[in-house]
Amino acid sequence: MSSPSFPRSPEDELTQSEVERYDRQLRIAGFGRGSQLKLKRAKVAVVGAGGLGSAALLYLAAAGIGRIKVVDDGVVELSNLNRQILYTTEDIGRPKPEAASRRLRELNPEIEIEPLQEKLTDENAEDLLKDVDLAIDCLDNFETRFILNRACISNSKPLVHGAVYGLEGRLMTIIPRRSPCLACLIPRKPKEAAVVPVLGSLAGLVGALEALEAVKLLAGLGSSTAGRLLVIDGYDLSFYWIDVRRDPSCPICGEKWWIEER
Amino acid sequence: MRIIVKTFATLREAFGGRGVLYLDLPDGSTIKDLLKALRGCGSADELDDLVEGRSSVKVLVNGREITYLAGLETRLRDGDVVAFIPPVAGG
Numbered sequence: 001m002s003s004p005s006f007p008r009s010p011e012d013e014l015t016q017s018e019v020e021r022y023d024r025q026l027r028i029a030g031f032g033r034g035s036q037l038k039l040k041r042a043k044v045a046v047v048g049a050g051g052l053g054s055a056a057l058l059y060l061a062a063a064g065i066g067r068i069k070v071v072d073d074g075v076v077e078l079s080n081l082n083r084q085i086l087y088t089t090e091d092i093g094r095p096k097p098e099a100a101s102r103r104l105r106e107l108n109p110e111i112e113i114e115p116l117q118e119k120l121t122d123e124n125a126e127d128l129l130k131d132v133d134l135a136i137d138c139l140d141n142f143e144t145r146f147i148l149n150r151a152c153i154s155n156s157k158p159l160v161h162g163a164v165y166g167l168e169g170r171l172m173t174i175i176p177r178r179s180p181c182l183a184c185l186i187p188r189k190p191k192e193a194a195v196v197p198v199l200g201s202l203a204g205l206v207g208a209l210e211a212l213e214a215v216k217l218l219a220g221l222g223s224s225t226a227g228r229l230l231v232i233d234g235y236d237l238s239f240y241w242i243d244v245r246r247d248p249s250c251p252i253c254g255e256k257w258w259i260e261e262r
Numbered sequence: 263m264r265i266i267v268k269t270f271a272t273l274r275e276a277f278g279g280r281g282v283l284y285l286d287l288p289d290g291s292t293i294k295d296l297l298k299a300l301r302g303c304g305s306a307d308e309l310d311d312l313v314e315g316r317s318s319v320k321v322l323v324n325g326r327e328i329t330y331l332a333g334l335e336t337r338l339r340d341g342d343v344v345a346f347i348p349p350v351a352g353g
Contacts, residue, residue: 165351186349
C-alpha cells in the first residue's frame with residue numbers, strides 16, 4: 001500500500017495539505033499561520049527516545065516541527081513497551097532512532113526526521129546542538145542529563161527538562177543564563193538508580209508537557225516553566241510548583257565567568 | 263502537635279512505600295527536629311544529607327519551600343504538611 005508523497009515545501013508558506021493537517025491548531029487563539037511557520041522552520045533535538053521521548057516526539061512531529069533530531073544509542077527491548085509507545089513488539093531489537101523515525105514519518109511525512117544512533121557525550125554534544133533551536137531532555141539518568149545541561153548552557157540553547165519516577169513527574173524549562181539550570185536545581189548529584197520504576201502514562205504525561213513547552217517557546221506563546229519546577233504526584237494527582245532560583249555560584253551557569261572576563 | 267509528612271520517589275520507598283506519615287512532635291519543633299524523628303520511621307541517607315546541607319531534596323511546608331522560610335530552623339505548627347521531594351531521573 002502506498003501512502004501519498006509530500007515533497008518538502010518552501011519554508012515561508014504552508015502547502016494546502018499542511019493547512020489541512022494543522023487545521024485544528026491553526027484555529028487556536030493566538031496561534032495561526034505565523035506560529036505554524038515558526039514551527040515549520042524550527043529544528044529541535046530530542047535527547048532520549050524512551051518513555052518521555054515517545055510522547056514528546058509524537059506530539060512534536062504531529063504539531064509540524066520542521067526538523068527533529070532523535071538521539072538515542074539504545075535498541076528496543078520488550079521491557080520498554082509498557083511506556084515507549086513509539087514502538088511495537090515488532091520493533092524489538094531495532095535501533096530506537098531508526099524505529100522512531102519510521103513511525104514518525106508515517107505520522108507526518110511533511111517534516112524531516114534525523115535519526116542519530118549515539119549516546120550524548122561531552123565530546124559530541126556541541127556538534128549535536130549547534131544547529132538546533134532548542135533541546136528536550138528525555139533521558140533516563142542524571143549523568144547524561146548533566147552533560148546535556150552543560151552543553152545547552154555553553155551553546156545558549158533553551159532546554160526543556162522532564163523526568164519521571166514511578167507515579168511522579170518533574171518538568172522545568174531552562175533558558176540559559178536567564179533562568180536556573182539543572183545544576184542550580186540539583187546542586188548535589190544524586191545516586192543513579194540501576195533501573196527506575198515508571199508507569200507509562202506518567203512518562204506520557206510529562207513527555208506531552210515537554211512537547212507543549214517546546215511548541216510554546218518556538219511559536220512564542222504563553223509563558224514557560226523557566227524558574228518554576230512542576231512536581232506531579234500521580235498517587236493523588238496533585239501538582240506542586242516550586243520556585244527555583246539561579247545559583248550565582250553555579251559552576252555551570254553562574255556569573256563568575258563573566259566577572260572574570262572583565 | 264501532629265505533622266503530616268509526604269514522601270516522594272526514592273524517599274517514599276525508604277519509608278516502606280508509605281506516601282503519608284503522621285508524626286507527633288513537641289510544640290515548637292523545627293524541620294531539623296522532624297528529620298531526627300523521621301530516622302525512627304525508616305532509613306534514608308538523603309535525609310541525613312539534608313541535615314548536613316548536602317542534598318538536592320526540596321522541602322516544602324504547606325507548599326512553600328523552606329529556603330523561603332527559615333530553612334531547617336523553620337518552626338512547625340499543628341497540622342502542617344511537610345513534603346520531601348528528591349530529584350528523579352527516570353525517562
